[in-house]
Amino acid sequence: MQLSLLNLPYNEDNSPIVDIFNIPNLEKAEALRNLAASMQPTIDQKKNPAIGNQRVTKHRKTIAQGIIQEGIELEIIQSWLFAIAQMWEAGNIAPILRGISHKSQVEALFRISQMGETIQKVQEKLAGEYYRDWVKSLSRAGLHTPSEIISAITEIQRVVKPEAIDTTKQLLNKLELEIIGMKDGDFFPTPKLVCQRLVQLADIKPNWQILEPSAGSGNIAEYITDTYPNVQLEVVEINYDLRQILELKGFNLVGKNFLEFNPSHLYNACIMNPPFCELVQHIYQAWKLLVPGGVLVSVIPESVFFNRKYKTFKGWLQANNSYVEMVDKDAFLSSNNPTNVATRIIKLIKP
Incomplete structure (x- = not known):
């Protein structure tokens, strides 16, 4: 891609400032998109738990509901991966998201987003031993502080807004589970x-x-x-x-x-x-x-x-x-x- 020097911002010494991350990176976009696509078989399996050929009980329905919910959450994580891939493809990737390269990092961000989005809450949670793997994974993405983590979540949600998550599918899965054994x-x-x-x-x-x-x-x-x-x-x-x-x-x-x-x-x-x-x-x-x-x-x-x-x-x-x-x-x-x-x-x- 050829850049025009006339359109570039300049430093104090009149040298042009080039933000190479605002140039589309199709390689990074494809890698993230492939990660997202690889999740589909697991999502489909979890959203359609095989309990139909078993004797239907309340306990089994509860287990199935939990499996379906896992599938819905994985689908949201998948949508976050697709969103970051789209940013790289369009050349408008936010600086805070540029280190993300693995599904585990996006999954950690999603799980943290479910805790509550204040810096204090995130800090309290991540201080525990249970979340050490999340901390390590996010550190490799350049997200070292609660403030950076929340900023990353916010940037993703600018593209994948909470209201864009398909609540219809969630209700549909709930209803379809309820009719099992009807x-x-x-x-x-x-x-x-x-x-x-x-x-x-x-x-x-x-x-x-x-x-x-x-x-x-x-x-x-x-x-x-x-x-x-x-x-x-x-x-x-x-x-x-x-x-x-x-x-x-x-x-x-x-x-x-x-x-x-x-x-x-x-x-x-x-x-x-x-x-x-x-x-x-x-x-x-x-x-x-x-x-x-x-x-x-x-x-x-x-x-x-x-x-x-x-x-x-x-x-x-x-x-x-x-x-x-x-x-x-x-x-x-x-x-x-x-x-x-x-x-x-x-x-x-x-x-």
Whole structure:
């Protein structure tokens, strides 16, 4: 980069003052950005603790909540690393941050920021034996005093402001943890592999209007939008807590009770895992809401094919040339509200 001497500040002897740190340093930016990116697998793991295949207890939920909180905190630390990388890339890195080169230094700054940001409080905390490693790490970054540490935190927070931290994610994680083991209604969230197969069978086309009735916590809806971001997806859900989750995830919630749902338009596809206690009613209602040529893909219980109470419904499936395939018998044990109910997937195309 070529600097113009006309634009530089000067010392008393008329020699130009050049602050080399206000020149973009892409190498330092990339190193910090790589450190931040390397945290992602751990963040994802902690924010999605694997307790769904265990018997749900209050103790396990508490443990999971703690793990999720760790993931949220790591995500904030990651955002601080990205912020410092961005400063180096833009060439506006604050002098107090120029010695930071390791994740441990940024983590120490974040943890200290949670203690209270007065010099006296920081000084009292860091005087203890427990925080010796933090002190050593920050010293290597050129941060030797409580005043310098607080200044570094302040500079980072000028870019990553506290209100910019995604509180929506925190609330969402809290709500999703609370619904684990939920006994209200017929709620068995669809595991990812089953979502994948449902969406594959739907053979979705660009700009389709798609409905997920009884959307639950949004597992199927998420897979649809992740795979086909350009479709117009609408969801329906009756449970208040689950509706909150769907709204926080940003889905277009268009109804509550699906059996009373009366939209102003029809859909190209209904992709669903209906409550089995009202299975037949939900399937028939979804069928009514499809355009000619529309696709209905649904999870149904294995019992449809041997329980006499489903005789009429089974005949209806046959009359409409339904495609049926087995689901792995243990598929729903990986749900965050597990069940060993055997299931199949059906696909029908409306004439």
